[in-house]
Amino acid sequence: MKNALDTVLAYHQRTKHHLQGYAAGPGELDWKNQPDPFRSFVGSPQLELPLLAAAPHPPYADLYTPGKIAPQALTLNSIAALLELSFGLSAWKQYDSARWALRCNPSSGNLHPTEAYLVSAGCNGLEDGVHHYVSRDHLLEQRCRFDTATDGSERILPPGSFLVGLTSIHWREAWKYGERAFRYCQHDVGHAIAAVRYAAATLGWQAGVLSTWGDAEIGAILGVDRDPDFGAAEREWSDTILLVTASAPGCAADAPSRAALMNAARRGQWLGHANVLAAHHSHRWPVIDEVAHACAKSATQETSWRPPALPEPAGNAGAHTAVEIIRQRRSAQAFDAIAPPLPADTFYRMLDMSLPRRAVPPWDAIAWAPRVHLLLFVHRVDDVASGLYLFLRNAGIEAKLRAGLNPDFEWVRTQGCPAHFSLFRLVAADARNAARTLSCHQDIAADGAFSLAMLAEYDTSLALGPWAYRQLFWEAGMLGQVLYLEAEAAGVRGTGIGCYFDDAVHDLLGIKDTFIQSMYHFTAGAALEDTRLQTLPAYAHLERDMRLSERDADGTIRSITPFIIRTDSR
Structure with a gap:
């Protein structure tokens, strides 16, 4: 019988795509049984949340200056804003009779396996307990009502704080992607962690993963371990839980009591x-x-890693507000292969924001040192020669990589990049065909300004425990979220790529073992818009449904506004 680590290692190997064939999947999609993209709990009391007001919002650039944004009071309105900017709808797309929702947090295939929960205590306007967020209708369903009168001897949550819990419904991804779906669910958790941290930053708040907590504890608190409440419904798996605190960076946040x-x-x-x-x-x-x-994951000990002191981020973050950037984020479906090159300063800015800084989102949301590095395929960037590059997010890995990668690589430091970068050119060449081939023959990897593979320190990470496998994907997803927003701020667009030929990437690098593994791909450039698609406001349907609904004789409101969901856009 395999132990847990052997099971993880076998799964990762089994679910690799290869040039000779793809990981096991459904082959043909069962469109009649496409999963509902919105989980709800029938019989739970509902609380409609206010939508973000059209008031001035902080500039996107201010997110990265600790203390620049004054903390807002913890109210139902501010909690609603955080949920809307992290998990809410950003738009609807429509083509002929088909209509599908886009959200602020991206997802593989737009399938959204991640569910969000709010745990509150002491917030005016919100009952103490566990609440499930429904993005379609921007409301909270109360799953658990805490009986706080029974024992007031121990505070449930620190003052001015609440918890955001994340779970995954694996079937949503497996319906389309088969066995590789678990990987994509973990990518989406990483995107969600970063989305919560960015949303909190717009309010001047802190947010961080409670990385010592175990899955069983999280599942019991969120109620996803309650068999009678799920019955025949698809189960949810505990992922992680974040503490959100309505205080400025640098103000120590008390840990909530698990007991x-x-x-x-x-x-x-x-x-x-x-x-x-x-x-x-x-x-x-x-x-x-x-x-x-x-x-x-079982409960673990706290880690003590702190990021190094780095200079201010390079480049220009643009003039848009943070809310504008978060809401306009999209996944590009195609790129203009003859667009002007990306300015070097913009390219360096995007890389710089992947580096952790103290009290700067989203990297202050996690407590571990960077384990994921970037293999870059540079196609069209001003003053940066086309070729294959390696960007190290933790310089301590350089010696091991030099010894373990192809001995013919150049390892030339890139001229003109910020002095604190560990950016090396490995090969000077036209990398477009290689990028396209390695990303499952997809043109988007070759037609943008650059694409990349996220390389994880695999063996040393899994030595911490099999649960670290998930954290590698989370870190990759967080990197994806950073690159998405930075691309939008630069006036271009990005897209995550979950389909790539794992070992072909490793062969390109000359990797002979598993000390490094590719976990996620990404690409950015000048997007081509599909003019056949109509873009509709995110929450106009709430008002329209009220106008188009009619009340049955028994008083039940019956909506007559249909919608159809598609899965080919993030």
Whole structure:
């Protein structure tokens, strides 16, 4: 019988795409049983949230200057703003009769396996307890009502704080991507962590992953371990939980009491039952449950890593507000292959924002040193020769990489880049065909200004425990979110690429073992817009549905506004 680490290692190898064939997937999509993209809990009390007002919002550049944005008061309005900017809808797209939602947090295939929960105590206008966020209608469903009167001897949460819990519904991704879906769910968790941290920063708040907590504790607090509440519905798996504090960077935040929260959840009144997302599952992928169990995390000790002191970020963050950048983020579907080159300062700015800085989002949300580095395919960047480059986010890995990669690589330091960069040219060449081929023959990897592969310190990370496998994907997803927003601020566009030929990337580098593994690809450039698509406001349907609904004789509101969901856009 394999132990947990062997199960994780076997899963990663089994779910690699190869030039000779792809990882196991459904082949043809069962469109009649496409999963509902919105989880809800029938019978849970609902609280409609206010939408963001059209008031002035902080400049995007201010997010990166600690203390620049004054902390807003912790109110229902500010909590609603955080949820809208991290998990809410950003727009609807429509083509003929098909209509599908886009969200502020990107997702592989626009399938959105990540569910968000709010744990509150002491916030005016919001009952103490556990609440599930429904992005479609921008509302909270109360899953658990805490009985705080039973025992007031221990505070459930520190003053001025709340928790955001993240879970995954693996079936949403497996429906389309088969066995590789677990990887994509973890990418999306990373995107979600960064999305919460950015949204908190717009309010002048802090947000950080409670990295010592175990999955079982998180599952008990969020209620995803409650079998009767799910029944035949697709289950959710605990991922992580973040502490959000309405205070400025540098103000120490008290840790919440796990024992108090567990007691409150046990004593609380649980409400509602999960909806079934698909009536029929045409395929079964037992390896996903196997790796999910193998990756389960127990409580661990706190880490003490702190990022090094770095100069102010390079380049210009643009004139847009943070809210504008977050809301306009899209995944490019195609790039203009003859667009002007990307300015070097813009390119360096995007790389610089991938480096952790003290009290700067989103990297202050996690407590571990960088384990993921960037293999860059530079196509069209001013004053940067086309070729293959390596950008190290933690310089301590340089000696090991020099010894473990192709001995013919140049390792030339890039002239003109910021002095604190560890940016090396490995090969000077036209890298477009290589980028296209390695990213499953997709033109988007070759037609932009640059593309990249995210290389993880694989063996040393998994030595911490099988659960670190998930964290590598989270870090890659966070990198993706940074690059998405930075691309928007620069007037271009990015897109994540989950389909790539794993070992072909490693062969390009001359890697003979598993000390480095590719975890995610990304590309950026001048996007080509599909003019056939109509863009609709994110929440206009709430008002329209009220106008187009009618009340049945028993008083039930029956909506007559249909919608159809597609999965080919983030």
